[in-house]
Amino acid sequence: MDIAAVNALPYEDFVDILGNVVEKCxxxxxxxxxxxxFLSLAALEAAISEFIxxxxxxxxxxxxxxxxxLAGRDLQSGSLTRESHEEQAGSGMGALNSGEASLMARLNQEYKExxxxPFVICARMHDKENILRQLFARCQNERAVERARGIEEVKKICHLRLQSLVLTDNRL
Amino acid sequence: MDIAAVNALPYEDFVDILGNVVEKCxxxxxxxxxxxxFLSLAALEAAISEFIxxxxxxxxxxxxxxxxxLAGRDLQSGSLTRESHEEQAGSGMGALNSGEASLMARLNQEYKExxxxPFVICARMHDKENILRQLFARCQNERAVERARGIEEVKKICHLRLQSLVLTDNRL
Structure with a gap:
């Protein structure tokens, strides 16, 4: 669909289609x-970014x-959103060996404490080794740095979700 | 649970239990x-109100x-959140006669256009006749008045959901 079609959506359809470009928000x-x-998809993305x-x-x-x-309880219980499931599966989070899985669980817990x-990273842009390396490194940061870094990653995820939904969505 | 138990919740449990006190937010x-x-449940409610x-x-x-x-597609398709379902059912939204249902649908549409x-009202505080009367009356307001009025209703809904979850929740 093009931006004119996006602009023509009633709010209910707009939210149905694009409501999860920022996870659960x-x-x-x-x-x-x-x-x-919006003049373009980039303008819509900029509006989301400014709101955040x-x-x-x-x-x-x-x-x-x-x-x-990542590779946490929602992946294990099958309760991830469709978008998160695709992203986590694509980066190998569903296929960790037991050593990787326990390292990931330990580092996730350490990060959250x-x-x-939680540790947020745009999984589509990384493989599992890289994600583990970044999680380990980012545990050492200051809180304000990590808050800003997490939000940067949220925006990368949003960019790819928007691209995927608007450029390939065939509900319109 | 008391406020000390609420304060002791890790964010994941806090959001699991209280994440829908403002609908889908x-x-x-x-x-x-x-x-x-938080010093009290009222203080938690005040923090939510200030954030909004x-x-x-x-x-x-x-x-x-x-x-x-109210009495819309999500009620008909069974996809309301648990809280919304209870509130709409309790105020008779699931048992409208055909005249009431078509009037409600027409006024909801008029309001949204x-x-x-959408028209937001704290359904637990009203019966179906009262809701229809208020919907009819509020369609005549100015947009800024209705935005503020809708947010007042969101806060009433939040108040009752918080009371219900914190005072009766037995997951703790």
Whole structure:
């Protein structure tokens, strides 16, 4: 669909289709609908990014806390969102050997205890070795650095989800 | 559970239990977790309210757009959240006669076309006749008045959901 088709969507369809471009935060998609018409997909993405940037720091942490752990309980129980499932499966999170799985679980726990939000990374841009390496390294950062870094990753995930939904969606 | 038990929850449990006190907006619950410890349930409710009030107007509209229509497609398809289902059923939304159902559908549509967000009312505080009367009356308001009015109703819904979850939840 092109941006004109996106701009023509009633809010219910807009949120149905694009409501999970930021994981479990349909409020963000629903909010930027107020800013139609968008000149381009990049303009829609920029509106989402600006909305996120204008949130208080607690709101940014709130976004991070809506994200599942990588290779965590939601992957194991089959309760990931469709988008997260595809991303985690694509980066090998569903096929860790037992050593990798226990290392990932330990580091995820350490990260959450240290920062109060989960490790977020754009899984589609990394393989499992790289994700483990980054998780290990990022556990050493300061909290404010990690909050900002997590939000950068949220925006990368959002970019790829938007591209995927708008450029390939055939519901319109 | 008492407020000490609420304050002791890791963010994942906090969001699992309280994430839908504002309909489909777990980011809000997840954000206020940063403000623990809360002195009382009222203090937690106040933190949620302050977070909402600090959002830009588009964000408030975003919250409203995450709400289902009363007696709308999500009720009919069985895809309401548990909380919404209980509230709509309790106020008789699942038992409208055909005249009431078509009036409700027509007024909901008129409201959405006029304002760009759905009619939100704390259903637990009203019966179906009262809801229809208020929907009819509120269709006549100005957009800014309705946005503020809808957010007031969101806060009433949140108050009752919090009371229900914290005072009766036995997962702790």
């Amino acid at each position: 349909p409020i963000i998609t629903a909010a930027v609908w107020s800013g139609r018409p 940037d204008a949130l208080p720091e607690s709101g940014k942490e709130g976004i991070l806390r809506c994200h599942p752990d 240290r920062f109060g939000f | 777990p980011i809000i619950t997840a954000a206020v977790w940063s403000g623990r410890p 009030d600090a959002l830009p107007e588009s964000g408030k509209e975003g919250i409203l757009r995450c709400h289902p229509d 006029r304002f760009g967000f």
